[in-house]
Amino acid sequence: MEEYKNRRNIVSGVVTCPPEKVVDEIDSLFEWYEGIDEKTISVLAELHIRFERIHPFQDGNGRTGRLILYKECLRKGIKDSSHCFDAFFDSSSYRDKFLVICFFKMIYFCL
Secondary structure, eight states, rough: OOOSSSSOEEETTOOOOOOGGHHHHHHHHHHHTTTTTSSOOOHHHHHHHHHHHHSSSSSHHHHHHHHHHHHHHHHHHSTHHHHHHHHHHHSSSSHHHHHHHHHHHHHHHOO
């Protein structure tokens, strides 16, 4: 298992979580996620986005983030992108619609 990063990384010009805060941020992320009863597509998208913002490893964050997303999709029974269309039209807020669009783009490359 790779260790968490020991140097700052910048992704597409965005500065990610500093190395000294990674452990706390990852713990907080998964505590938040496990505390949510209904893991909707919007929640899965937010999990992925938050993970990528932390960028806990020096390398391989994208692959790791997509693997986590894929695992959670399988756990939820999401096996194709058709779930996204239902979730998009069932979403009541623009924020949730945006997250569903992000999710669709992510799973398009995963599934």
